[in-house]
Amino acid sequence: MELSDRLHTIEGGPITxxxxxxxxxxxxxxxxxxxIVLILPFLIIYTVKWVMRxxxxxxxxxxxxxxxxxxxxFESSYRQKLPHIPFVVPVRDYTIDRPWQKYEKSGYVAINIxxxxxxxxxxxxxxxxxxxxxxxxxxxxxxxxxxxxxxDAFGVMKLEEGLATSGGGDVRDLKGxxxxxxLYVFGRSGFNIDxxxxxxxxxxxxxxxxxxxxxxxxxxxxxxxxIQLWILLWFPAxxxxxxxxxxxxxxxxxxxxxxxxxxxxxSRGESDELASQMSSEAEDRLEQGxxxxxxxxxxxxxxIGNICGVFxxxxxxTGHTLTFLQAFLALHPEWQEKLYxxxxxxxxxEPLSYRHMNQLNLCLAACxxxxxxxxxxxxxxxxxxxxxxxxxxRWDDQGNVSHHQHxxxxxxxVIIDSPALSLNPFIWEDPNTFNPERFIDNGxxxxxxxxxxxxxxxxxQCIGKRFAEVEMVxxxxxLIGEFKIYPIRERGESDEDLRERxxxxxxxxxxxxxxxxxxxxxx
Ligand code: HEM
Numbered sequence: 001m002e003l004s005d006r007l008h009t010i011e012g013g014p015i016t017x018x019x020x021x022x023x024x025x026x027x028x029x030x031x032x033x034x035x036i037v038l039i040l041p042f043l044i045i046y047t048v049k050w051v052m053r054x055x056x057x058x059x060x061x062x063x064x065x066x067x068x069x070x071x072x073x074f075e076s077s078y079r080q081k082l083p084h085i086p087f088v089v090p091v092r093d094y095t096i097d098r099p100w101q102k103y104e105k106s107g108y109v110a111i112n113i114x115x116x117x118x119x120x121x122x123x124x125x126x127x128x129x130x131x132x133x134x135x136x137x138x139x140x141x142x143x144x145x146x147x148x149x150x151x152d153a154f155g156v157m158k159l160e161e162g163l164a165t166s167g168g169g170d171v172r173d174l175k176g177x178x179x180x181x182x183l184y185v186f187g188r189s190g191f192n193i194d195x196x197x198x199x200x201x202x203x204x205x206x207x208x209x210x211x212x213x214x215x216x217x218x219x220x221x222x223x224x225x226x227i228q229l230w231i232l233l234w235f236p237a238x239x240x241x242x243x244x245x246x247x248x249x250x251x252x253x254x255x256x257x258x259x260x261x262x263x264x265x266x267s268r269g270e271s272d273e274l275a276s277q278m279s280s281e282a283e284d285r286l287e288q289g290x291x292x293x294x295x296x297x298x299x300x301x302x303x304i305g306n307i308c309g310v311f312x313x314x315x316x317x318t319g320h321t322l323t324f325l326q327a328f329l330a331l332h333p334e335w336q337e338k339l340y341x342x343x344x345x346x347x348x349x350e351p352l353s354y355r356h357m358n359q360l361n362l363c364l365a366a367c368x369x370x371x372x373x374x375x376x377x378x379x380x381x382x383x384x385x386x387x388x389x390x391x392x393x394r395w396d397d398q399g400n401v402s403h404h405q406h407x408x409x410x411x412x413x414v415i416i417d418s419p420a421l422s423l424n425p426f427i428w429e430d431p432n433t434f435n436p437e438r439f440i441d442n443g444x445x446x447x448x449x450x451x452x453x454x455x456x457x458x459x460x461q462c463i464g465k466r467f468a469e470v471e472m473v474x475x476x477x478x479l480i481g482e483f484k485i486y487p488i489r490e491r492g493e494s495d496e497d498l499r500e501r502x503x504x505x506x507x508x509x510x511x512x513x514x515x516x517x518x519x520x521x522x523x
Contacts, residue, residue, distance in 0.1 A: 060409055135463060143470045145189040147354040150474040153184040160197045168483060168521040175513045178322045182315040183211050185471060190310075193257060204242075208249035216246035218316060218509065254307050310464065316510055317376050318468045322475060323513040325370040327502040328434050329480070330487040330518050335436065339363055339480045340523075352477050360473050361445040363480075365436035367472040368445070371454035372422040373434060374503065376510045380416035380456055384408050395426050418453045427451045483520040 157180075158164040161171050171177050180197055187195035187210070195211045202208045208216070217224055220243050223232075232244030329336050342362045343352070389405040408414065423431045428438070428451070439445050439452075455462035462468070479485070489498055505511040 144354045146467050146470045147474045149185040149189040150471050153181045154478045156197055170519050172517040174516050174518055175323045178319040182319040186315045210253040213246040213250040314464045318471050320376050324374040330485045332434055343477050343481045360477055363473045363477050365439040365445045368439045369436040375419040375422055378511055382414040384410055384412045384414055386410050421453050486519040488517040488519055
């Protein structure tokens, strides 16, 4: 199975991505005029369909203030690379720094020309079938193991980054360090594999180490999704051949992990645990078109797909959030102090452990607040599975609020713009200020605020949310319990420039921090 089959949010049809794919393949084909004559009709049909779709969506959005564009520039990895062309590619209206700006300009209505809003799923039954298998993997024992592995990883980090003996030190590449940490944790708590802190680089033709393969894939998602594996492997450019090699190695590792887990369970006689593997009778029924949760279990390739999916969805998101969290804390020593007071009041002289997790409210609130201000998953693309009335709210300059509904036609592309939701000044008081306490109510932390979509909401909410929370709280409580964090300032840098640099995010598969450093000083 190819990566593009598994990444529903990307594969779901951004026009830009499809066009790129098309043009790439075309550029290989256009060798003579005959080929051009052959492909021209398809190109014309495609263009006409594209224009018709645009007009249809404009018709649907009639009456609503919108920012319109011929391409789906919400697709995050593209919009930063495009030039600003008014009406065609209004990139500047979609800045990550002021995501709310586009709604201000368009009259405070959250509607995108190529996606009217609805939270739903394309394949309800299919999704339920997968969720039934994947969800139980996130049980209490995995949470406990996640906590212990983060604590171990923190110990390794202190050794490897030279923080253990000299009363602290500089972490020059914080993002890289957090990616190593989350990979270490993921490998050990989920799959019993050792991912070394420093990953050795493989030679051409050699099988890549798991972590190296994952790293290459994540940094090259766009060509990865667009170009077939066999083309990658034969491509003259070394970087693309390496990408093909990474894809092969990654899948080989995942398959090996899966099979060794199967053998382990079988040898322990825990064949019930393998109920997730679909029976051959159920497999036949599925192949014959029986849909949905009535067919139990997953095909082997689906299980492997899920493992890949969880890996890709889980470690970078958490790693980047932790990087931004430390940047916020470095800029806000007063919050470090508040977190420290919470940590010592919760654990006293005891070492921190998983049983403290549910008392570390402010630590968890700081993670939510980081995600609110730096939404790691920037867009939540969906497709409306039925005709729906979408409720929306309109505000005017006098602060009057009125509620309306808009008809969303079945099949519409629907994109939730989570950064704009999180910074909506009509919902969040002082939205750009780092204030974890906004998530605390009666002394308890809660992310159950409708407007907080950092982990998405409803049926498709992040399945790894609790695991991510455990990882982040464990890390930050150990870090703040031992160290004070300071930003590393560049020569002559003003406070404002420092803040801007530390919190800057690049829109890639997820919102990616830059290469920033921090200084840790032992308490
Ligand atoms: C701070 C860390 C994380 C953030 C901010 C985050 C955010 C999200 C968001 C917003 C979605 C919904 C995407 C959509 O609807 O298009 C999602 C889905 C998902 N996440 Fe996470 N995530 C995080 C950590 C994790 C971890 C640690 C795992 C796994 C161990 C994970 C696994 C998944 C999976 C499998 C889905 C798809 C769920 C489904 O479609 O039912 N995530 N995540």
